[in-house]
Amino acid sequence: SDSSPRICGMPLKYVSLVTLAVQNAALSIVMHYSRVSIPASEAYSPATAVLLNELLKGAISFVVALMRVLNASDAAGRGVVGVWVAFRRVCREIFSADCWKLSIPALLYVVQNSLQFVAISNLPVATFQVTYQMKILTTAAFSVALLRKKLTSTKWLALTFLAIGVGIVQIQSSTGHSPKPHNIAVGSAHDSAPLHIHIMSPLKGFGAVTAACFTSGLAGVYFEMVLKGSKADLWVRNVQLSLFSLVPAAIPLFWGSPLPTSPAGFFSGLLRGFGGWAWATVGIQVLGGLITAIVIKYSDNILKGFATSLSIVISFLASVALFGFRITPSFVIGSSTVLVATWMYNQPPGKELVAITSVMPN
Numbered sequence: 001s002d003s004s005p006r007i008c009g010m011p012l013k014y015v016s017l018v019t020l021a022v023q024n025a026a027l028s029i030v031m032h033y034s035r036v037s038i039p040a041s042e043a044y045s046p047a048t049a050v051l052l053n054e055l056l057k058g059a060i061s062f063v064v065a066l067m068r069v070l071n072a073s074d075a076a077g078r079g080v081v082g083v084w085v086a087f088r089r090v091c092r093e094i095f096s097a098d099c100w101k102l103s104i105p106a107l108l109y110v111v112q113n114s115l116q117f118v119a120i121s122n123l124p125v126a127t128f129q130v131t132y133q134m135k136i137l138t139t140a141a142f143s144v145a146l147l148r149k150k151l152t153s154t155k156w157l158a159l160t161f162l163a164i165g166v167g168i169v170q171i172q173s174s175t176g177h178s179p180k181p182h183n184i185a186v187g188s189a190h191d192s193a194p195l196h197i198h199i200m201s202p203l204k205g206f207g208a209v210t211a212a213c214f215t216s217g218l219a220g221v222y223f224e225m226v227l228k229g230s231k232a233d234l235w236v237r238n239v240q241l242s243l244f245s246l247v248p249a250a251i252p253l254f255w256g257s258p259l260p261t262s263p264a265g266f267f268s269g270l271l272r273g274f275g276g277w278a279w280a281t282v283g284i285q286v287l288g289g290l291i292t293a294i295v296i297k298y299s300d301n302i303l304k305g306f307a308t309s310l311s312i313v314i315s316f317l318a319s320v321a322l323f324g325f326r327i328t329p330s331f332v333i334g335s336s337t338v339l340v341a342t343w344m345y346n347q348p349p350g351k352e353l354v355a356i357t358s359v360m361p362n
């Protein structure tokens, strides 16, 4: 990992893990708020959000891929002609013979991103976050099955502890500290606007979140397999992923809706209700997709699970310092479980027996 790129002197590996943790916390709050506590005039289409996410992510990845080719070329190759040559080279790489491999994670991620909207619109934020932690286990299972990662029983136990510990921390942070009641718009701008009353259906929410855990694990591991199984550039892979996502992401937009009378009417219909919260949701998702890709490249999917778990502990401690939250017994139990799990997972082989007996009561 010493050879991995650095940002401000710190290894990109750790910077990306920490950034992903912050992004994760922000997304579930902003996304939930944007769906549940909004005025009727700002009820936007999740299908459009999923499509916009892919369009923006693909465009940004394309620009990064182009810049990398340009930076690698000599000064003489950077004029208009140089840009054109680089553009053609990136396009050739994107439409390479093995680009079809990205169609599988692309479809899975579109399904996952759509399920996430169903889940978050039908469950309280904390319940969603707790149940979504089960993706730690699905990810490990798919890593073993597809990447032939070897996980000892100690590591499996550590992963189970991790999922349980995160669950305990989040349950306690949901009770008592709910920042605002659901279905009520806060802020003076919307006070007089009619509310979009949204009825939650927990069963539907749980079904969606369970399915999303499976697509998350499978898609992430599949992307890791494609990325690490060839020398192709990360950003080129990202463009391929976005391109293959466009078809499944666009289908729901045409499904069952009347044919548009004009292109202008079609586009304004798509963007109906897109206010600040909707755009913030899309922006945080785009950021998350880009960081996730970096994390998968420089670390792996299992480490990604640990990073997001520790973030939950850190963000709670920040609330204690900044907003005067009280530390509760369940927070101490939950976060200790997370820390023990992290330590257990990182025991070198051979020492595992020692690790496991020292946490077990005899």
Ligand code: C5P
Pocket: 057, 109, 110, 112, 113, 215, 216, 217, 220, 223, 238, 241, 288, 289, 290, 292, 293
């Ligand atoms: O929760 P999880 O880590 O599975 O979510 C991954 C998210 O990152 C998905 O929303 C997916 O669309 C996005 N992603 C991406 N590009 C990648 C890998 C993941 O946009 N290369």
